[in-house]
Amino acid sequence: MRLLAAISIFLFSALHLNAQCILRISGTVKDADTRSSLVGATVSIIELKKTILTDIEGKYVLSGICPGDYTLRITHADCQALDFHFHLKEDLIKTFQLSHAENLLKEVVVVGAATVRPEGMTGELKGKELAATRGLSLGESLQRITGVTVLQTGNNIYKPVIQGLHSSRILILNNGIRQEGQQWGSEHAPEIDPYVANRLTVIKGAASVRYGGDAIGGVVLVEPRLLQYKKEMQGEINLAAFSNNRQGVISAMVESGFDKNETTAWRVQGTLKRGGNARTPEYWLKNSGVQEMNMSAAAGWRKNNKGAEIFYSIFNTNIGIFSGAHIGNLTDLENAIRAQTPPAYIRDEGFSYAIDRPYQDVQHHLFKFKAFSEMVGHSRINLTLSSQLNIRKEFDLTRSASDLPQLQLNLQTHMADLVWEHFAEKKIKGSVGVNAMYQDNYINYRYFVPNYQSVDLGFWAAERYQHEKWQVELGLRYDHRNRFNIKDNDPKPFDLLMGNALVSGDPYGQRIFSGLSGTGVVAYKFSDHLRTSFTASTAWRSPQVNELFSNGLHHGAARIERGSPNLNPERAFSVLGTVVYNNEKWEAELGIYQKGINGFIYLKPAYPALLTIRGAFPAFDYAQTDASLTGMDMRLAYRLTNHLQAHVKGSVLRAYNATEKTWLIQMPSDRFEADLEYSFIDGKKWKQSSIKFGMQHVTEQTHVPPTGNIKVTDATGITKMQSDYMVPPPAYTLFNAEATTAIDVRKRRIELVLSATNLFNMSYRDYMNAFRYFALDRGRNISLKIKLPI
Amino acid sequence: MRKKNLYVTLSFMLMLSIVGCKKDTVDPNESELITTVKVVLTEKVSGTQSIFEFKDLDGVGGAAPSKFDEIILARGKVYDCKLQLLNESKTPVDDITLEVTAEGVDHQIYLSASNALAAVSNLNNDAKGLPLGITSTWTAAAVAGTGTMNVTLKHKPGVKAAGDLVSKGDTDLAIDFKLSVK
Numbered sequence: 001m002r003l004l005a006a007i008s009i010f011l012f013s014a015l016h017l018n019a020q021c022i023l024r025i026s027g028t029v030k031d032a033d034t035r036s037s038l039v040g041a042t043v044s045i046i047e048l049k050k051t052i053l054t055d056i057e058g059k060y061v062l063s064g065i066c067p068g069d070y071t072l073r074i075t076h077a078d079c080q081a082l083d084f085h086f087h088l089k090e091d092l093i094k095t096f097q098l099s100h101a102e103n104l105l106k107e108v109v110v111v112g113a114a115t116v117r118p119e120g121m122t123g124e125l126k127g128k129e130l131a132a133t134r135g136l137s138l139g140e141s142l143q144r145i146t147g148v149t150v151l152q153t154g155n156n157i158y159k160p161v162i163q164g165l166h167s168s169r170i171l172i173l174n175n176g177i178r179q180e181g182q183q184w185g186s187e188h189a190p191e192i193d194p195y196v197a198n199r200l201t202v203i204k205g206a207a208s209v210r211y212g213g214d215a216i217g218g219v220v221l222v223e224p225r226l227l228q229y230k231k232e233m234q235g236e237i238n239l240a241a242f243s244n245n246r247q248g249v250i251s252a253m254v255e256s257g258f259d260k261n262e263t264t265a266w267r268v269q270g271t272l273k274r275g276g277n278a279r280t281p282e283y284w285l286k287n288s289g290v291q292e293m294n295m296s297a298a299a300g301w302r303k304n305n306k307g308a309e310i311f312y313s314i315f316n317t318n319i320g321i322f323s324g325a326h327i328g329n330l331t332d333l334e335n336a337i338r339a340q341t342p343p344a345y346i347r348d349e350g351f352s353y354a355i356d357r358p359y360q361d362v363q364h365h366l367f368k369f370k371a372f373s374e375m376v377g378h379s380r381i382n383l384t385l386s387s388q389l390n391i392r393k394e395f396d397l398t399r400s401a402s403d404l405p406q407l408q409l410n411l412q413t414h415m416a417d418l419v420w421e422h423f424a425e426k427k428i429k430g431s432v433g434v435n436a437m438y439q440d441n442y443i444n445y446r447y448f449v450p451n452y453q454s455v456d457l458g459f460w461a462a463e464r465y466q467h468e469k470w471q472v473e474l475g476l477r478y479d480h481r482n483r484f485n486i487k488d489n490d491p492k493p494f495d496l497l498m499g500n501a502l503v504s505g506d507p508y509g510q511r512i513f514s515g516l517s518g519t520g521v522v523a524y525k526f527s528d529h530l531r532t533s534f535t536a537s538t539a540w541r542s543p544q545v546n547e548l549f550s551n552g553l554h555h556g557a558a559r560i561e562r563g564s565p566n567l568n569p570e571r572a573f574s575v576l577g578t579v580v581y582n583n584e585k586w587e588a589e590l591g592i593y594q595k596g597i598n599g600f601i602y603l604k605p606a607y608p609a610l611l612t613i614r615g616a617f618p619a620f621d622y623a624q625t626d627a628s629l630t631g632m633d634m635r636l637a638y639r640l641t642n643h644l645q646a647h648v649k650g651s652v653l654r655a656y657n658a659t660e661k662t663w664l665i666q667m668p669s670d671r672f673e674a675d676l677e678y679s680f681i682d683g684k685k686w687k688q689s690s691i692k693f694g695m696q697h698v699t700e701q702t703h704v705p706p707t708g709n710i711k712v713t714d715a716t717g718i719t720k721m722q723s724d725y726m727v728p729p730p731a732y733t734l735f736n737a738e739a740t741t742a743i744d745v746r747k748r749r750i751e752l753v754l755s756a757t758n759l760f761n762m763s764y765r766d767y768m769n770a771f772r773y774f775a776l777d778r779g780r781n782i783s784l785k786i787k788l789p790i
Numbered sequence: 791m792r793k794k795n796l797y798v799t800l801s802f803m804l805m806l807s808i809v810g811c812k813k814d815t816v817d818p819n820e821s822e823l824i825t826t827v828k829v830v831l832t833e834k835v836s837g838t839q840s841i842f843e844f845k846d847l848d849g850v851g852g853a854a855p856s857k858f859d860e861i862i863l864a865r866g867k868v869y870d871c872k873l874q875l876l877n878e879s880k881t882p883v884d885d886i887t888l889e890v891t892a893e894g895v896d897h898q899i900y901l902s903a904s905n906a907l908a909a910v911s912n913l914n915n916d917a918k919g920l921p922l923g924i925t926s927t928w929t930a931a932a933v934a935g936t937g938t939m940n941v942t943l944k945h946k947p948g949v950k951a952a953g954d955l956v957s958k959g960d961t962d963l964a965i966d967f968k969l970s971v972k
Contacts, residue, residue: 329964332960345946613824613965614962
């Protein structure tokens with residue numbers, strides 16, 4: 001009935017539409033920070049190719065427009081472009097505020113010189129798209145971006161994978177600070193509360209000259225909204241509820257200023273999350289609950305041409321590890337795979353919020369201080385100081401009751417960052433900087449990696465040249481990394497730390513790495529509709545301490561991982577080409593990449609399995625090879641009518657081990673997505689309503705080594721040598737739906753998103769989920785998200 | 791008023807950052823490691839005792855086991871078997887056998903010989919009358935031969951039941967001793 005009504009409204013408006021092309025859009029464009037009018041800002045209706053410049057008072061008028069859905073793009077030199085989607089049925093008066101991209105606290109990111117984020121290699125989640133991911137973890141949210149997949153451990157631990165690369169190969173910038181969590185394993189998820197951000201950006205493939213050259217895979221930016229220097233108090237409450245694991249999330253934010261002169265600002269934000277056991281289509285996953293408690297606070301001060309900002313955040317999580325995935329040894333693993341389903345006493349367990357052993361308890365603190373001072377001749381100095389403390393505890397199943405963890409790692413990081421940005425010249429803009437970082441790692445209980453300290457120094461410069469349709473960017477960086485004081489542990493209490501040989505003294509020596517990384521981008525704009533860019537970069541990553549020195553049991557993976565102390569840094573050479581095309585009907589983005597990584601560090605299965613008191617364990621050694629990753633990400637959108645839009649996305653990757661002439665294991669298979677979205681006309685009360693149906697198809701990963709050194713006996717008793725304990729799971733297709741709307745209540749807009757993933761409750765397993773050996777993936781999940789302004 | 795606000799905010803944040811820096815206090819008696827398994831066999835008729843041992847002081851991974859004996863039985867003889875589980879990485883040595891016995895209702899030991907080299911019976915019971923296996927009776931085969939004796943300790947808190955297979959639960963121990971009947 002509602003659909004019928006919607007269709008008739010739509011038909012009526014379509015008839016109506018042809019009749020009157022007399023509407024006008026007018027308003028003012030202002031600087032978001034100074035509130036002054038912007039002269040010479042470009043205002044264009046993309047669909048109609050109508051463009052106008054704002055006058056001396058910042059005003060614009062576009063007239064003779066037919067009713068319909070449009071996108072207005074407002075741009076101004078040095079400001080961040082703004083897109084505004086709207087439905088026009090009567091004259092519209094609208095004031096836009098552009099935030100100064102370079103002149104205020106906004107960070108200069110990635111490729112270097114400017115906020116330029118080459119189209120086609122960048123993906124963003126903001127506004128409506130971000131609202132639909134509220135309540136999910138960071139990794140899970142980022143999956144919406146083309147070319148981003150996840151490395152999953154059960155249903156709570158998601159690590160983002162960009163074009164096949166993850167962990168220490170990608171850089172996560174949390175509020176402009178390099179996130180230094182514990183990246184030792186696939187079951188260590190980023191320790192970030194996504195509610196802090198109002199925009200999540202992924203920059204694929206580019207080395208970050210600005211923050212360290214080791215981001216071979218790409219960069220994830222978690223960006224909060226700029227502080228609002230206003231006395232009036234404002235804020236929002238976000239609520240989210242999920243059916244699958246009966247998860248509830250509440251997040252609230254309040255902000256204001258201390259004075260009327262708009263020189264100070266503060267913000268406090270917090271999130272609480274609790275979820276219970278997740279459900280597959282056939283059974284509950286025992287002990288797969290999650291709890292989170294996060295908080296952040298920020299304050300800022302600015303006057304004339306100076307400013308300072310402090311930010312503190314704490315992230316706390318307790319993550320239950322699915323009971324059926326905790327296995328004792330190789331035999332247990334083989335039994336679990338052969339059974340294809342968890343044992344009855346685990347499978348028959350119902351729903352519960354309780355989190356028992358095994359579980360992880362992770363805490364992350366971030367403290368940031370930032371100051372800037374603008375100098376004569378349009379340049380600026382930024383100083384950023386930050387401290388991070390990451391405390392990770394893993395609680396295994398124990399024989400006797402205990403409050404102590406079986407593994408604890410404390411990682412402390414302190415960073416200092418000084419940047420000089422200059423944008424006086426019209427054609428050349430850029431920045432030069434130096435970073436220093438000190439790290440200290442402390443370990444207790446079960447040995448996994450040694451204690452160590454490290455000092456990293458980096459020097460970099462990045463410049464951008466712009467001339468007519470051409471834009472060229474160049475960035476160069478030198479890094480020096482020193483790992484020292486690498487020790488097993490303090491000799492006392494000796495017996496708490498076990499594993500390894502417990503060598504006393506300084507058995508591991510010191511490792512020093514240094515090298516250059518660089519990026520070059522050339523972008524050319526054929527027209528407003530067709531743009532293209534080409535990027536070439538080289539980057540290197542020094543081996544991580546776990547890759548060098550780990551020696552011990554990796555729980556959750558039930559394997560023994562052994563480091564190789566003589567590993568050398570890996571070096572990547574990447575080329576990336578993008579084409580972006582759009583017109584009234586079409587939007588298309590295509591990115592093609594090729595990365596050659598010399599000395600790619602990976603876990604190589606060793607044979608035979610290692611004998612221990614708890615039976616045989618598969619052993620893996622860190623080894624190096626030459627890898628080649630070739631792939632393509634594409635996105636297409638087609639506007640069928642003013643209300644109906646179709647989207648198609650796809651990513652394809654081939655990862656090859658060039659030394660051993662075989663495929664690399666643990667790489668995401670090809671995936672394709674399609675959806676159809678219908679947007680309703682704004683009603684009196686209900687605004688921005690839309691419904692969307694989509695499907696996602698993930699292919700079977702067939703590009704795995706055909707043989708290996710793992711002996712696998714199948715159900716019929718035939719023994720084969722394989723590269724994995726279980727062959728990759730078959731392809732699957734999932735369906736999902738999403739409905740969004742907003743309602744104005746007393747001038748405040750309440751936003752609602754209702755969505756369903758795995759709509760038909762399909763049973764499937766994903767190759768990138770470490771728990772595919774033990775259980776099915778999650779079944780249907782219906783969620784409701786509400787955003788209330790206060 | 792303005793200054794006070796700022797002060798409150800700052801001290802609040804300082805407090806939070808101190809909370810995070812607190813180091814955990816550690817109870818050195820707490821350890822889960824089993825480094826050593828001793829199989830103590832007493833021949834029923836003569837009363838001769840022999841001890842066979844597996845020892846890996848640094849636990850899973852790291853250095854290889856320092857001791858891994860072959861169990862030798864005499865043809866047709868009957869033995870009383872007693873298992874000893876120790877953590878020898880500590881001083882004084884921690885006897886895990888006591889712990890396993892005390893929490894018998896959550897544990898079960900499985901003993902099985904390959905090639906029918908020995909028959910294991912008479913496993914002792916836990917408080918609920920289910921088999922535990924710290925002590926047992928072994929009857930050696932009548933003919934000579936070689937193979938293995940598997941000793942497995944399963945931990946299954948709350949789910950131990952009659953007739954459990956060896957595949958159920960979490961593995962705390964799984965050792966294949968070489969076994970020869972002479």
